[in-house]
Amino acid sequence: MMRRREFLKPLGVSMAATAVGLDRLFSRQLFSEKGQTAGSPFFEKTSVFLPDQGFGVRLPGLLVTSGGPVLAVCQRRKGAMIDYGHDTDILVQRSVDDGRTWGQQKPLFSEKGTFCLTGPIVEDRVTKTVFVAFWKLPTTAPHDLKYFPTYAKTDGRFWLVKSTDQGRTWAEAIPVKARPNPAGWVGWSNNSVHGIQLTTGPHKGRLLIPGFLYKEGEEGQIPGVRGGVLFSDDHGSSWEVGGFLPAGSDEVTLAETSSGGVYANYRKNKPYNNAWRFHAWSNDGGENFSQQDSQPKDLPTPRCHGGLVRYASGKNGAGNTLLFSHPAGPRRSRVTVRASYDDGRTWPLAKRIDDGPSGYSDLAVTADKTILCVHEDSLDWPEDKLAAWYDSLTGYDYATSRRRWCEKISIARFNLEWLKESSAT
Secondary structure (H helix, E strand, C coil): CCCEEECCCCCCCHHHHHHHHHHHHCCCECCCCCCCCCCCCCEEEEEEECCECCEEEEEEEEEECCCCCEEEEEEEEECECCCCCCCEEEEEEEECCCCCCCCCCEEEEECCCEEEEEEEEEEECCCCEEEEEEEEEECCCCCHHHHHHHHHHHCCCEEEEEECCCCCEEECCEEECCECCCCCCEEEECCCCECEECCCCCCCCCEEEEEEEECCCCCCCCCCEEEEEEEECCCCCCCEEEEECCCCEEEEEEEECCCCCEEEEEEECCCCCCCECEEEEECCCCCCCEEEEECCCCCECCCCCCEEEEEECCHHHCCEEEEEEEECCCCCECEEEEEECCCCCCCCEEEECCCCEEEEEEEEECCCCCEEEEEEECCCCCHHHHHHHHHCCECHHHHHCCCHHHCEEEEEEECHHHHHCCCCC
């Protein structure tokens, strides 16, 4: 039996703890919980992960478990905020009241000399097991993307931390080596967001998570590197590489379609990107993708990750709506949630959650149909406190300019009625 860890001691982050209390007290809130009634529009927002001296937080993921508790995960970057070259941890937070309040941010994984990248969080709803994926590279690696080919050839694993009690306790991390697909692509977990489990069709019960894929000789921003999926048909015991996406594809987010297919919405990097998102569909459980590189012209976005979730509004999931979150721009700002009623082909409904700087995000829906959007956000600290935090970090990107879009991680709670009310960006 695996040894389990019970997290009892909070992190020693007094400034962050104080800031959590102040932020919750003064959080931007359009409708209080006391004034909320069934069917009436409501919106509220609070912080879920905060930085402190010498560390910051990035790469959020979000999951509403089958038992009800909400789990949020992220990456804690120590000493610097650049994408490589320093120690990082994987953090988790848990809410038992549909995301209204949160406990202490707690470490799931920490290893000296390692840069860990938060991967997707996913639950097998048959076994009630939650998995948090991540992969890691040495802090001596000169660059994250440029290291991908070396990683694929020398390691290529990812790690899973699992919980069987709705996130109260967690097992030790275990390494996983995904089986290559028939076309010869290898793969490991992609960045942040959440995975899915198919609920209907011939692949019912299949777990899917976004993946980074590699095949030597293939075209890409970094030759051989693409976005794609990994899947498991045995409740997360073993994993296989699934479908790959076109050249330039990078971070991927997934949802099940109304017919039991898989919808992939993905980012592209230079020189393949433009001002829009890209998407593709799979009719075989994520093993292959069709209609690749088509673009919904109502999803303008900077180069950034986004969140995606299926909002099941009818009995047994009938009348499905897809929701997508992303910064609408300019640059990484104005986080916006959009709705699609045709499995992602068009996105006619849109509403801003925040007008300020914002970055990566993820979405989830609670049992009572409250929509949750976790996203990278800017701090509202006094200037002297904000300056002291920036001064505690090293690395060229933060030393020369402030990146306001990833100073903390916030969560917004709202309902579909609020999203539809005056839905204009």
